[in-house]
Amino acid sequence: MIRSPTSPRPSLYFLFFLLAVTCGASPPGVMNGLAVSPDGKLIAVTHEKGDTAFLYKVSVDTGHATRLTKAEVGWESSPSFSPDGKLIAYAYKPGKEARSRIIIWNADGSGAHQWSPAGVADLSPTFSPDGRTIIFSRAETYGSDSPVAQRRPHNWNFFASDLDGANVRQLTSESFYTVSPPSISPDGKTMAIVTEGVETSQHISVYSITHPGSALQTFQPHVPKEVDHKKPIFVFPNYLPDGNILFMAANSRFDYDVYRLNPDTGTIGKLTNANGYATDLKVSADGKTAVFFKWRKTWLGDLRGNQVYLLDVQSRKLTPLNISGID
Numbered sequence: 001m002i003r004s005p006t007s008p009r010p011s012l013y014f015l016f017f018l019l020a021v022t023c024g025a026s027p028p029g030v031m032n033g034l035a036v037s038p039d040g041k042l043i044a045v046t047h048e049k050g051d052t053a054f055l056y057k058v059s060v061d062t063g064h065a066t067r068l069t070k071a072e073v074g075w076e077s078s079p080s081f082s083p084d085g086k087l088i089a090y091a092y093k094p095g096k097e098a099r100s101r102i103i104i105w106n107a108d109g110s111g112a113h114q115w116s117p118a119g120v121a122d123l124s125p126t127f128s129p130d131g132r133t134i135i136f137s138r139a140e141t142y143g144s145d146s147p148v149a150q151r152r153p154h155n156w157n158f159f160a161s162d163l164d165g166a167n168v169r170q171l172t173s174e175s176f177y178t179v180s181p182p183s184i185s186p187d188g189k190t191m192a193i194v195t196e197g198v199e200t201s202q203h204i205s206v207y208s209i210t211h212p213g214s215a216l217q218t219f220q221p222h223v224p225k226e227v228d229h230k231k232p233i234f235v236f237p238n239y240l241p242d243g244n245i246l247f248m249a250a251n252s253r254f255d256y257d258v259y260r261l262n263p264d265t266g267t268i269g270k271l272t273n274a275n276g277y278a279t280d281l282k283v284s285a286d287g288k289t290a291v292f293f294k295w296r297k298t299w300l301g302d303l304r305g306n307q308v309y310l311l312d313v314q315s316r317k318l319t320p321l322n323i324s325g326i327d
Helices: 010-018
Strands: 030-036 042-049 052-059 065-067 075-081 087-093 101-106 121-127 133-143 152-162 190-196 203-208 217-219 234-239 245-250 256-261 268-270 278-283 289-297 303-312 318-321
Touching (some): 030 278, 042 075, 052 087, 087 121, 190 234, 245 278, 256 278
Parallel strands (some): 030 075
Antiparallel strands (some): 030 042, 042 052, 052 065, 087 101, 121 133, 133 152, 203 217, 234 245, 289 303, 303 318
16 A cells, blocks of 8 residues: 555655565555657556556557557556657566566567666666667665565666666666666756655756766755655656756645756746646656646545646646556
């Protein structure tokens, strides 16, 4: 069962969705994990049901969904479109005790290429703007220090590789406790991630892809009526073509709204209002369309069920997408 946003340590809620491939603890029959094509005409979405999660392609115009893969077991997550929209990369966990690996398909559902399995969890594959490189996160350890806590991946770092999984090179060395999926800058030289440590609060950090090392920039954006000034909650950074960064942040009512950050000036603008609990913000490569989930609550306050929303980044118009065709 998903915990209510009034439970302790809300800053880690978005990691539930990032790590669902490992934990498999979401309620059945919900969507999790989003990607939007470069032109904003298609989205890829993971649908969870029982012990499985499979990828679907959805037309934004019609809302009709079709299965991308033919897997009958396992957990597919964290999809990403290539810059030309012809490929989709995602993470696949074939069994409960297996570690996730990266798979790349043609967007028409043909020509799957699977990376070799390893003793680590590879997640959140993201294409570079030139389409030649995959940036991904890797957890070096898996477990829990507590006998009652759920086992999870830890000691995260980011890596880059060729599309076939060869020529792997490490981009960070901090061994983060928790991380968000990466977003790659339009010039392909940097990536933005949200990081959080056991004893440190969240930050949006910018790292070089071409010259790996320590963070080039670190931000801790503050929004009106934020949950906690010392420990603000913000998630899902996304670069826009102009170099600004879209992200989600929570206020004291745990509304996760969309904001725009100018990294040069620190200026923050608000694009949505009172979303409630919302996750998985993704932006198309052209910067025109953003997508995310809004989650519904039960009468007990637990999150149960969700819906995709489309955000016109320029006009700030928010539109629900009614999806059909998902089993």
